[in-house]
Amino acid sequence: MSSPSGAGKTTLTRRLLQDDKDVVMSVSATTREPRPGEVDGKDYYFMSHERFDEMVEDDKLLEYATVFGNKYGTPREPVEQALLWGKDVIFDIDWQGTQQLMSSSKAIDLVRIFILPPSISSLESRLKSRGQDSAETIAARMAKAESEISHWAEYDYVLVNDDLEETYADLKAIVRAERYRRERRPGMSEFVRGLMDERANRDVE
Ligand SMILES: Nc1nc2c(ncn2[C@@H]2O[C@H](COP(=O)(O)OP(=O)(O)O)[C@@H](O)[C@H]2O)c(=O)[nH]1
Numbered sequence: 719m720s721s722p723s724g725a726g727k728t729t730l731t732r733r734l735l736q737d738d739k740d741v742v743m744s745v746s747a748t749t750r751e752p753r754p755g756e757v758d759g760k761d762y763y764f765m766s767h768e769r770f771d772e773m774v775e776d777d778k779l780l781e782y783a784t785v786f787g788n789k790y791g792t793p794r795e796p797v798e799q800a801l802l803w804g805k806d807v808i809f810d811i812d813w814q815g816t817q818q819l820m821s822s823s824k825a826i827d828l829v830r831i832f833i834l835p836p837s838i839s840s841l842e843s844r845l846k847s848r849g850q851d852s853a854e855t856i857a858a859r860m861a862k863a864e865s866e867i868s869h870w871a872e873y874d875y876v877l878v879n880d881d882l883e884e885t886y887a888d889l890k891a892i893v894r895a896e897r898y899r900r901e902r903r904p905g906m907s908e909f910v911r912g913l914m915d916e917r918a919n920r921d922v923e
Pocket residue numbers: 720721722723724728746747750781782783785790791792810811812814815816
């Protein structure tokens with residue numbers, strides 16, 4: 719899931735995590751400072767530039783990018799573990815990370831969702847009302863919004879997060895429908911074979 723900063727990714731993903739036990743969050747590594755209330759290991763793995771570079775060198779990140787002057791990356795191991803357990807993983811990452819996941823890791827079956835704000839002025843007021851960034855940081859995020867938004871057409875789904883309840887219902891519908899895609903139902907061939915066998919047996923009887 720990607721969006722310009724402040725469009726509502728964190729709010730939406732937190733709700734989905736609470737509601738859906740088959741979904742886990744990919745907790746990113748970052749060199750940015752924690753915001754008030756953010757918890758290390760839950761919101762992000764906060765770390766120095768040196769530690770981050772070590773993770774890159776050791777190939778411990780599935781993707782990484784520089785956003786607003788800080789580095790952000792997706793730790794590989796927890797994602798691979800969660801997928802092995804049959805979980806769905808949400809990535810709250812920018813367009814650069816999404817492109818890298820698409821091109822590099824064939825093991826990850828990706829659904830890309832882009833969240834747009836209803837207007838630029840509401841984006842700004844949401845960043846201000848979040849009350850966690852300085853005026854300078856908010857200005858930098860607003861300046862970056864246009865370039866993030868320009869990547870919207872690279873995504874499978876695009877949601878305009880005007881009414882939160884409606885957007886959340888749409889997000890849940892997407893997740894639900896995607897789970898029924900034929901290619902994600904490996905047990906289905908066997909099930910259908912069973913149906914055919916049952917039918918053939920009835921012919922014999
Ligand atoms: N490529 C990449 N981008 C990330 C990762 N984690 C966070 N981001 C992006 O970095 C940007 C800034 O995130 P953050 O500082 O938490 O501010 P936010 O935009 O208010 O959520 C957002 O666009 C995130 O989607 C990551 O692991 N990889």
